[in-house]
Amino acid sequence: MSQLDAETIAIGTELLIGGRSDSNSLFLAEELGKLGIVVRFKSVVGDERQDIVAAIHAAAKRAQVIVMTGGLGPTVDDCTREAVADATGQRLGRRKDALEGLTARLAQWGRIPNTAQLRQALIPSGATVLKNPVGSAPGFCLTWKQALIVSLPGVPREMEEMVRQEVLPLLRTAYESSGLPPRAPIVRQVFHTFGLAEADVDAKLLGLISKRIPVDLGMLASPMGVLVSLTTKGSHSAPEKQRDLLQKLANEVRSRLGEWLFAEGRDTMEEVVGRELTKQGLMLAVAESCTGGLIGHRLTQVAGSSAYVDRGAICYSNRAKTEMLGVPTDLIALRGAVSKEVAAAMAFGIRERANVSVGLSVTGIAGPGGGTETKPVGLVYIGLDDGTGRPIAREFRFHGDRNVIKQRSSQAALDVLRRWLSK
Amino acid sequence: MSQLDAETIAIGTELLIGGRSDSNSLFLAEELGKLGIVVRFKSVVGDERQDIVAAIHAAAKRAQVIVMTGGLGPTVDDCTREAVADATGQRLGRRKDALEGLTARLAQWGRIPNTAQLRQALIPSGATVLKNPVGSAPGFCLTWKQALIVSLPGVPREMEEMVRQEVLPLLRTAYESSGLPPRAPIVRQVFHTFGLAEADVDAKLLGLISKRIPVDLGMLASPMGVLVSLTTKGSHSAPEKQRDLLQKLANEVRSRLGEWLFAEGRDTMEEVVGRELTKQGLMLAVAESCTGGLIGHRLTQVAGSSAYVDRGAICYSNRAKTEMLGVPTDLIALRGAVSKEVAAAMAFGIRERANVSVGLSVTGIAGPGGGTETKPVGLVYIGLDDGTGRPIAREFRFHGDRNVIKQRSSQAALDVLRRWLSK
Numbered sequence: 001m002s003q004l005d006a007e008t009i010a011i012g013t014e015l016l017i018g019g020r021s022d023s024n025s026l027f028l029a030e031e032l033g034k035l036g037i038v039v040r041f042k043s044v045v046g047d048e049r050q051d052i053v054a055a056i057h058a059a060a061k062r063a064q065v066i067v068m069t070g071g072l073g074p075t076v077d078d079c080t081r082e083a084v085a086d087a088t089g090q091r092l093g094r095r096k097d098a099l100e101g102l103t104a105r106l107a108q109w110g111r112i113p114n115t116a117q118l119r120q121a122l123i124p125s126g127a128t129v130l131k132n133p134v135g136s137a138p139g140f141c142l143t144w145k146q147a148l149i150v151s152l153p154g155v156p157r158e159m160e161e162m163v164r165q166e167v168l169p170l171l172r173t174a175y176e177s178s179g180l181p182p183r184a185p186i187v188r189q190v191f192h193t194f195g196l197a198e199a200d201v202d203a204k205l206l207g208l209i210s211k212r213i214p215v216d217l218g219m220l221a222s223p224m225g226v227l228v229s230l231t232t233k234g235s236h237s238a239p240e241k242q243r244d245l246l247q248k249l250a251n252e253v254r255s256r257l258g259e260w261l262f263a264e265g266r267d268t269m270e271e272v273v274g275r276e277l278t279k280q281g282l283m284l285a286v287a288e289s290c291t292g293g294l295i296g297h298r299l300t301q302v303a304g305s306s307a308y309v310d311r312g313a314i315c316y317s318n319r320a321k322t323e324m325l326g327v328p329t330d331l332i333a334l335r336g337a338v339s340k341e342v343a344a345a346m347a348f349g350i351r352e353r354a355n356v357s358v359g360l361s362v363t364g365i366a367g368p369g370g371g372t373e374t375k376p377v378g379l380v381y382i383g384l385d386d387g388t389g390r391p392i393a394r395e396f397r398f399h400g401d402r403n404v405i406k407q408r409s410s411q412a413a414l415d416v417l418r419r420w421l422s423k
Numbered sequence: 424m425s426q427l428d429a430e431t432i433a434i435g436t437e438l439l440i441g442g443r444s445d446s447n448s449l450f451l452a453e454e455l456g457k458l459g460i461v462v463r464f465k466s467v468v469g470d471e472r473q474d475i476v477a478a479i480h481a482a483a484k485r486a487q488v489i490v491m492t493g494g495l496g497p498t499v500d501d502c503t504r505e506a507v508a509d510a511t512g513q514r515l516g517r518r519k520d521a522l523e524g525l526t527a528r529l530a531q532w533g534r535i536p537n538t539a540q541l542r543q544a545l546i547p548s549g550a551t552v553l554k555n556p557v558g559s560a561p562g563f564c565l566t567w568k569q570a571l572i573v574s575l576p577g578v579p580r581e582m583e584e585m586v587r588q589e590v591l592p593l594l595r596t597a598y599e600s601s602g603l604p605p606r607a608p609i610v611r612q613v614f615h616t617f618g619l620a621e622a623d624v625d626a627k628l629l630g631l632i633s634k635r636i637p638v639d640l641g642m643l644a645s646p647m648g649v650l651v652s653l654t655t656k657g658s659h660s661a662p663e664k665q666r667d668l669l670q671k672l673a674n675e676v677r678s679r680l681g682e683w684l685f686a687e688g689r690d691t692m693e694e695v696v697g698r699e700l701t702k703q704g705l706m707l708a709v710a711e712s713c714t715g716g717l718i719g720h721r722l723t724q725v726a727g728s729s730a731y732v733d734r735g736a737i738c739y740s741n742r743a744k745t746e747m748l749g750v751p752t753d754l755i756a757l758r759g760a761v762s763k764e765v766a767a768a769m770a771f772g773i774r775e776r777a778n779v780s781v782g783l784s785v786t787g788i789a790g791p792g793g794g795t796e797t798k799p800v801g802l803v804y805i806g807l808d809d810g811t812g813r814p815i816a817r818e819f820r821f822h823g824d825r826n827v828i829k830q831r832s833s834q835a836a837l838d839v840l841r842r843w844l845s846k
Binding site: 013014015016017020021022023025026029030033039040041042043044045046048051054055058061062186188216218220231286288290291292293294295296297299300301303304305306309310311312313314315316317319320323324353354366367368369370402403406 | 436437438439440443444445446448449452453456462463464465466467468469471474477478481484485609611639641643654709711713714715716717718719720722723724726727728729732733734735736737738739740742743746747776777789790791792793825826829
């Protein structure tokens with residue numbers, strides 16, 4: 001064994017078949033990565049005792065750190081406690097410190113534990129109780145064979161706090177006492193681009209990373225653009241050396257991606273344009289046809305957006321375009337509602353009527369119906385008017401279903417705004 | 424062995440650490456369930472050859488059907504082919520039928536396979552090639568020990584078509600030749616409620632299902648409401664008997680949930696209200712403050728919504744409420760922008776100005792800032808005006824972060840509309 005590898009096991013039948021996806025494991029991968037521990041396997045298993053036992057046994061063969069989430073609730077369905085006891089040959093017993101924590105938490109909520117809730121104080125013998133600072137179910141951890149098994153509640157807010165307050169310190173100690181050489185943290189740096197195809201991004205980054213550089217280059221295309229990631233491989237090189245290398249590569253990525261790079265890390269397009277509008281003291285109004293309110297929704301996802309978003313007009317019908325924005329009926333008749341000219345007129349109209357610094361507009365055909373030979377589904381025009389008499393109107397041709405075309409259109413509109421703001 | 428159990432293995436480092444979640448496995452669980460095959464484990468593993476081998480070996484111990492997705496692309500990262508060959512002790516060789524399919528597909532796109540793409544024709548010896556009717560990468564399947572191993576591309580559209588056209592017929596044959604008694608399909612029926620807490624839904628469904636009934640009752644709370652599911656357990660009982668039982672239970676669920684039940688199956692709230700607006704020949708206009716366009720966005724996610732959505736006003740500023748909707752400045756000064764009265768005035772204003780049958784409005788405090796002692800974050804008013812002079816204005820108090828409050832507010836508004844439409 002030259003390093004600690006981890007496996008996450010998410011427990012819950014809803015995760016297996018119910019349409020809910022396991023988001024906890026992504027948080028765990030990031031947090032464990034900070035200690036240089038690589039999550040190499042993720043498992044999902046239903047609320048079946050013998051299946052959880054099988055998952056623990058499989059994990060113990062390939063990972064030294066096993067983090068389980070879910071199945072610690074008060075109902076009979078919740079059988080992670082029993083499964084861990086079975087898998088490790090321990091007995092379950094009601095633990096004093098677990099019971100005290102549980103009782104204290106419920107008391108805060110003005111309740112006393114009922115029989116079902118008392119089950120949550122059952123802990124395998126030999127395990128250490130992990131306090132839950134948010135909810136009622138305590139977690140626990142124990143060592144079995146070569147592996148450290150950690151069991152946490154599945155509620156993200158509870159799990160995350162417990163990882164920060166209990167699990168990470170514990171793992172740090174386990175790592176130190178393992179005698180293994182310290183490893184540099186796994187660092188992942190993310191870059192968001194819009195407007196380039198994945199193949200174009202690939203071409204721009206060609207030759208950036210040679211085989212012997214311990215950094216992985218990742219790429220992921222979505223309707224919102226192509227995401228580029230640099231991830232350090234688990235290595236024993238000094239953290240500072242690794243940080244310097246990553247910084248050098250990140251600068252190279254920035255310079256190669258240039259104007260197509262719109263954000264880094266957790267930043268979103270709407271946050272980027274919001275910050276810039278605030279900085280420049282500008283007020284924005286939007287006029288949306290095919291996006292149906294999505295641009296307004298995205299802009300107002302950002303706390304404090306009322307400081308720079310004045311209003312939006314969702315003008316789905318032609319009549320609405322004329323009545324709400326003053327787009328001439330003649331122009332719509334002549335050029336069609338989906339045209340460069342109407343996009344420009346919409347941006348002008350919303351800016352004038354709202355009396356703000358900048359107006360942004362979208363008109364297009366989201367499909368699946370409504371397309372013609374000359375104006376196919378996916379044809380979208382973005383307009384921007386800043387009152388200088390030099391309106392922007394750009395044509396886009398998107399592929400995908402209705403939702404994808406709406407998403408891409410909203411992103412394209414915000415990107416037109418971003419580029420205008422950067423001038 | 425009394426039944427066929429399945430495990431899915433999703434391959435890709437992005438799925439492990441990159442923020443992308445594995446949606447293929449949910450589709451697979453549903454499709455395999457139709458044959459009575461239960462997916463009991465889901466695994467996710469990165470693009471590491473030895474890790475994929477370990478995942479296959481673990482899966483083969485606990486499942487008779489193993490469906491792998493991903494890692495069949497042309498790049499060096501894609502090493503599922505090699506891993507399956509390693510795991511099963513087979514050799515990889517370029518297969519004529521795989522090569523022909525690949526070449527034919529690329530020819531359709533006006534291209535000839537390059538060296539990287541030729542790798543996609545490598546197939547473990549003894550495996551059957553599975554045609555890809557959508558993309559270039561063929562899949563394959565082979566039997567190893569007790570397990571049938573199926574390997575498919577990770578692109579959902581390709582994977583789904585291949586499951587329908589190739590994998591399901593194959594599994595049906597495998598099941599028939601296994602000598603196992605036929606099993607009833609796993610059927611999952613879903614009910615969507617809004618307006619009740621999870622505990623209230625639980626109370627309404629108390630005693631619905633006794634221990635000996637082979638149906639699982641599931642519940643899942645989200646900002647959009649509480650989802651209730653009935654899922655048949657894998658059983659050998661006759662499909663008709665099971666169907667009758669499920670139907671009886673479903674009727675009981677419907678009657679107990681009553682007016683709180685807004686949709687079933689894959690139906691969404693926006694589809695439900697859209698159908699009803701169409702049926703009643705009504706045109707709708709919306710006025711949104713705190714939801715910022717989300718209601719408009721959701722309504723226009725439905726294809727054909729231009730038939731019943733005329734327009735929307737996103738009036739984020741008070742000035743916009745007055746200018747776009749004619750809400751009196753005095754009323755805003757007297758009652759506040761977040762009030763029953765302003766909600767009613769907004770609904771009236773948008774209906775009048777759009778000259779449509781019904782106006783729907785939302786005003787509230789999404790937070791995190793902007794709350795006061797009397798008007799806290801999460802306070803939301805929904806208005807509806809149908810021109811009868813009897814406007815609806817309802818108060819809601821939501822908890823959660825900005826996004827959750829926006830989501831809940833949009834759902835509450837559409838639910839107010841749904842209830843009005845059902846009168």
